Amino acid sequence: MGNKLSASEASMELAETIPTEEFFAVSADFLDFIEKAPCDLFRRNRSGEYVLLAARHSALSRQAVMGLEHYGTDQIYARTDDSAYYSRMLRARLDDLVANPNIEASVKARAVQATCRDAMRRAFDDPRGPFIRQACDIIVPTVDLIVSDDQATKHLVRLTAFDQATYIHSTNVGIFGVALARLFFGLDRSHDMHKLGTGFFLHDLGKCRIPIDILNKPGALTPEERLVVNGHVEEGYTILSEHGIVTDEARTITLQHHEKDNGQGYPRGRVGSDIHPYARICRIADIYEALTAERPYHKRRSTFEALKIMKEYEVADVDQGLFAEFIRLFTA
Structure with a gap:
């Protein structure tokens, strides 16, 4: 050196x-x-x-x-x-790799996970249109792999890196969200998995506009700081809208993933059936990832500990059938 x-x-x-x-x-x-x-x-x-x-x-x-x-x-x-040329070439290579039956599932998983994480880092560091669109491009072969290859999905779940960085959190939630949606909706073609993938991976994009000292504060947030953090939901929707990337799926997931059945969620305090299943899927993935990641305000939990906490406290208001499918990601 x-x-x-x-x-x-x-x-x-x-x-x-x-x-x-x-x-x-x-x-x-x-x-x-x-x-x-x-x-x-x-x-x-x-x-x-x-x-x-x-x-x-x-x-x-x-x-x-x-x-x-x-x-x-x-x-x-x-x-x-x-950047656009780089993205096209990398996307083409990933498409070929995912479709190649002669490449091991573990190799495919490592390739899409590393590339997707890198694209998400750029999108969160510099949320301009070109980098957000790059992330959307790379999300497509990642979704294709999860939808088409059970073994690769298992490898992806194991490969998730737990860190407080928002782009890593969002990458993990994206992988968990697509995998859970695939289990829950099965072969129902009325659910566009690519559009869902974009929503899951970019659900927290608004956090790039939250001051880092608030986002990574080790202690309890003040009421004023909590309002700032809660604002990431609508900030995320604004960013997607500014760059013409909003779909119905991304809008729903971004705006509703912190809503709760008891009306104590945000930003609208929705209750019951007013909360879309897509947002419920994202919320489950979001809570699990937060519990298992190392954060300034808590130590990471094991998968068993996190699922136990979720079942007993965190997702009591969520469709238990949906949560049962989520558990399958770690037991199948």
Whole structure:
């Protein structure tokens, strides 16, 4: 990590350095299932400048990227102008991978989970239209995998990483939500799983507008802070509307996933049948993920502990048939 660059390396850096442009970070995890760079990829040198790592369509190996440690980084970057092209190429690769019967379910699960998590991170860090649409693109093959492959779904459930970061929480809720919807609705084609997937994965997008010191506060929130946090529901709907990504499913899930049968939920205090089943599915996934994640205000629970708490306290007002299907995700 502390090695000095040789004279030849220094001159090469000078020759390959790209003038200042807008860049976005991408995860090196996608190199496990892609053979060529989907667009020009860069690393950053010690001066913070972007240096070409691999040109578009050139061969790209994991070993080459592991060499990034020599330069004190583990991050890869692409030009913001290439974001749409990057997204299309990555989506095409994921579609091929998911449809390929010769690839193991565990490999497919790792690929879609890592790529989806990375796309969600960008959407939450920079909720502009291009990055939100990238996330929507990557959600599609993730949903396809859950709907078509039971073994891959089991791997996805096991792969969920529990962390307080909102984008990881949303990725997990998206996976749990789609998996539960598939179990609950079965082969009923009247439920569009892709539109549901977008709603589940982006249900908490409004939290990107909540001050981080409130969102990650270790103690109890003040009444004023609670109102700010509760505002993420309508903020999320506003963001989706601003970028033309609202479907009926996404609207319902985003606006209702914190409603409760007893009327003590928010933002509208809906009761009983006024709460849509899609929102109930999201709420179950949301509560489970919150209980099993490490948070500033509580330690993470095991799956058994979380399900026990949910059954006895948290989801007493939820359709017990729906909750029984959720338990199947961890016992099947």
